[in-house]
Amino acid sequence: MCGALVNAVFGIVAGLLVAGADTLVHWRIYQASSVWRRGLRGEDRMNRLLRLTLERRGHRTLIARMVPGHGPADQLVIGPGGVWLVHNEAWQPDFELSHHGGRLFIEGRTQSKLVGGLTARAEAAARLISERAGTPVKVTPVLAVHGGRMPRRTPFQADGITFARPLRLVRWMRRNPTADYTADQVEEITRAAVHALPIGGRVMPAAVPTAQ
Template sequence: MCGALVNGVFGIAVALLVAGADTLVHWRIYHASHVWRRGLRGEERMNRILRLTLERRGHRILFARTVPGHGSADELVVGPGGLWLVHNEAWQPDFELSHHGGRLFIEGRTQSKLVREVTARADAAARLISDRSGIPVKVRPVLAVHGGRMPRRTPFEADGITFARPLKLIWWMRRNPSADYSADEVEEIARAAVHALPIGGRVMPASV
């Protein structure tokens, strides 16, 4: 139609533009759902992103640590701006994530079990690290969303947890500090976290 109404060159240009936009849309859908399609939750992808971003900016990242009595923490981020416990979840591409009245809904259903487990894990980690380091700390729970359909405005907070795609979540963490730790304090807290949150349930001796 564009070629008939204007000229052939304009018609070809519009066709290429439409084809490019269609390819981009399908690529973004494919990319957003590839973690879920592989049967993963997203830890490996988030690990790589954290290493390339926050770890290079003076943050300490602990991977796959155990919070005794509360399961595994995918990643624990210790930085000048505070501590964050990162949980990863991948949902089907057509699953809708929303929040109403401060609560999380997935496909219209509340997620009480998920949010209860994640927040309890973060609270327990904070107690253990505080006891070990002698520095009162707060661990904020955040959830990296892989797949699913998110609200237009993200990150968003629901049930005390911040939700976002991985890169937006890191952007939010850097711009929303809850503490002001020195480099020495970051190292001290990170060492305490290594001892308090073992790998695979192995408790490290205090002398390590």
């Protein structure tokens, strides 16, 4: 059509642009569903992304910790702007994620168990870290979405949790601080989190003062 309306060269260029755009769209869909197709949840992809982004900007990341009584925390990100508990989920490419009235829906169904569990995990982590650190620490729950179909405008918030693709979620955490910590405070909170949230259910013993 472009060739008939303008000239042959313009038609060829337009055809190449359309073909390129179509290839890009299909490639992005393929990449977005790759985690789900391999039977994974996305932790490894998010770990690599955090190492290449936030960890280079003064953030610390704890991977695969346990929140006693509430289950695993995929990643705990501690930085100058606050503390975030990152959960990863991969859905089938055709599954639709949406939000209505402040609530999350997947394929038209509410997700009370998912959001309730994540919220409780973040609250418990905040309590345990605060006790160890000796100062109040807020832990914000966020969810990295691998696969599925999301609203055009993301990140979005539902049930008190922020949802986004991994890279957009990282950007959102940088641009939406919940605290203002110094480098020393980041290290102190990280040490407290290491002791409060064990790996594989192991409990880190409290430091025993040496005799003088």
